[in-house]
Amino acid sequence: MTVNEERLQKVIAQSGITSRRKAEQLILEGKVKVNGQVVTALGTKVSKNDQIEVNDVQLEKEAHVYYMLYKPRGVISSVSDDKGRKVVTDLLEGVTERVFPIGRLDYDTSGILLLTNDGDFAHHLMHPKYEVEKVYVAKLKGIPTKPELEKLRKGVKAEKDLLKAADYNVLSVDKTKNTMILEIKLREGKNRHVRRMMEQLGYPVMKLKREQYGMLTLTGLKPGKYRALTLKEVKQIRNLASEIVK
Structure with a gap:
């Protein structure tokens, strides 16, 4: 070669x-x-x-682009939908490149979603051997006990998956409304990871938001808005991976 x-x-x-x-x-x-x-x-x-x-x-030789979108609730993490629902690429006004989301956020989940036309970059970030930390904030129905929350670190069995949290932090508790705001850190991302994990503990997620992806945060972005990643940010995200997959 x-x-x-x-x-x-x-x-x-x-x-x-x-x-x-x-x-x-x-x-x-x-x-x-x-x-x-x-x-x-x-x-x-x-x-x-x-x-x-x-x-x-x-194939069209197109320059690579990288965007971060503040995905609102009620939008599909896809480039098209057979039911005619709004998809994330509908929010990228002014973007002429053919981009696609890296991974997904559920229809009812808001927060950071990365989009690119660089398939190799997307493949690396979605590879299970990578451990780019993601931070979610969940509003729970019910108030889990400390021993119950500790199960998140050990892993909760849901069907064939063992769903784990790298860490967690209780942000607030409302005993009157019987709710808790919980910050959850993940280094893996199985389908509906947070929601399924909390459902297994008996505390359904009422509202969910991804607030951080690696070192990227939503600072300066409003729901439905996006911005291009800087070259420095793209490099930092690549470097956050725990090991290079050939």
């Missing part, structure tokens, strides 16, 4: 249309062409002068 060549699946992922893992699957399925020829070998190297097609659509 020369200095100017890269693996085909990496180039596809970097185009923003899919993750590297999905790109590998597309190659194996014979859905990728290089200079008009179907390629099925994962070790294939390509240069910037090669023409690449995925599902008969030529």
Whole structure:
């Protein structure tokens, strides 16, 4: 492989249309062409002068962009919805690049959501071997005891998943309304992680917000608004990963 060549699946992922893992699957399925020829070998190297097609659509070489959105409740973390509901990309007025969300926040959850057209960057942040800390604030129905909250660190079994919190902090308790505001730190992100974890303890989440992603916070952003990440922030997020996945 020369200095100017890269693996085909990496180039596809970097185009923003899919993750590297999905790109590998597309190659194996014979859905990728290089200079008009179907390629099925994962070790294939390509240069910037090669023409690449995925599902008969030529890749567009687009500069990578990175955005942070303050996702409001009632918006889908997707680029489209078959039920016609509002999706996060509807909120990115003025963004011309074809971006997609990194991971997801539930329909009824608000807070930080990152979007990019850099599939390789997204793949790294979503890889289970990475441990970028995320901080959530949950309003709970009921007031858990200290021993019950300690179970969050050990892990709570929910179906086939063991749901853990890296740490937690009680922010406030309202005995009159029988509610608690709880800060929860995660280093993993399974489907509906916080909600399922608290439901197993018997304290349903009434309201949930992701307030921090790595070192990124919502400071200066209002619900439904977004901003571009700086190059320094993109580098910091990459460096927060616990180990590099080749």
